[in-house]
Amino acid sequence: MNVSLFSSQYLVRYLSEIDIKAIYDLCHNNSLYYQYCPPFVTEQSIVDDMKALPPNKEAADKHYVGFYDRDQLIAVMDLIMAYPDEKTAFIGFFMTDISVQNSGTGSSIINELCTFLISIGIGSVRLGWVKGNPQAEHFWHKNGFIETGVTYDTETYTVVVAQRDLKIPGY
Ligand SMILES: CC(C)(COP(=O)(O)OP(=O)(O)OC[C@H]1O[C@@H](n2cnc3c(N)ncnc32)[C@H](O)[C@@H]1OP(=O)(O)O)[C@@H](O)C(=O)NCCC(=O)NCCS
Numbered sequence: 479m480n481v482s483l484f485s486s487q488y489l490v491r492y493l494s495e496i497d498i499k500a501i502y503d504l505c506h507n508n509s510l511y512y513q514y515c516p517p518f519v520t521e522q523s524i525v526d527d528m529k530a531l532p533p534n535k536e537a538a539d540k541h542y543v544g545f546y547d548r549d550q551l552i553a554v555m556d557l558i559m560a561y562p563d564e565k566t567a568f569i570g571f572f573m574t575d576i577s578v579q580n581s582g583t584g585s586s587i588i589n590e591l592c593t594f595l596i597s598i599g600i601g602s603v604r605l606g607w608v609k610g611n612p613q614a615e616h617f618w619h620k621n622g623f624i625e626t627g628v629t630y631d632t633e634t635y636t637v638v639v640a641q642r643d644l645k646i647p648g649y
Contacts (some may be wrong), residue, residue: 479559481543485590488552489543497544500551507576514611516634532561545587552578553587565601566641568623572605577636588621602643603608609636 484490493501498521505519505578512518528542535558541564574584592603605623607614615638623640630637 479541479635481541484543484555486547487586487590488547490543490545493528493542493544493554495525495528497551501544501554504551504554504575505573509572510613511573511611514614514635515606527556530556530570531600532558532568532570535561536569546576551575552583555587556592557591559600562604564646567595567600567603569603569605584617585621592642592644601644602641604639604641606630606637606639 481492482594483489484505501524502519502521505524509518527530529537531540535624539559539561541557541559542573543557544551545555553572555572558568560566561568572584572588574587588591595603602624604621608620609629619639622642624634624642626639626641628638628639
């Protein structure tokens with residue numbers, strides 16, 4: 479997939495093991511996220527996430543990408559195409575660098591991504607956040623994601639599944 483089409487504002491490219499230090503630097507400052515979604519990030523957990531796939535998906539469906547402002551990594555996204563169904567894209571992970579937070583960067587990336595997904599015929603975007611994480615809940619609500627009513631429990635937290643219907647004008 480030509481991931482550079484995800485954004486007109488930022489350079490988007492696939493991330494690999496050579497980027498782990500930069501990804502770690504971005505992630506480890508987001509302590510609130512890891513309070514709700516432990517364990518805390520490590521370089522090994524990033525390596526594992528780079529390879530992790532939902533059931534019945536293949537590496538070709540996974541787009542683990544970085545968004546760059548010139549040479550600064552400002553966001554990381556794990557996008558799984560056609561999951562859980564052909565017309566749905568799934569955001570497994572999305573995080574912005576704290577230096578750019580609360581200035582609309584995350585929303586702008588998500589909105590541009592949705593525009594791209596519409597252009598290739600995707601009808602909805604799905605994701606989950608940890609129940610009670612105020613930052614994640616506020617951000618995804620602000621960006622048009624609505625709880626599906628489905629939640630699932632892990633040993634340490636509950637995940638709220640939410641979806642944005644790309645056919646709703648304005649979202
Ligand atoms: C969630 C995240 C991606 C948002 O990125 P961003 O670049 O700050 O996005 P925006 O600037 O477009 O929007 C941030 C919104 O979150 C709000 N926000 C920030 N911290 C908050 C908090 N602790 N509680 C409630 N809302 C909060 C901001 O006020 C802003 O909303 P507003 O415009 O209505 O005021 C970023 O905070 C992040 O990476 N967090 C850690 C990872 C994470 O939680 N990812 C989502 C996991 S499911």
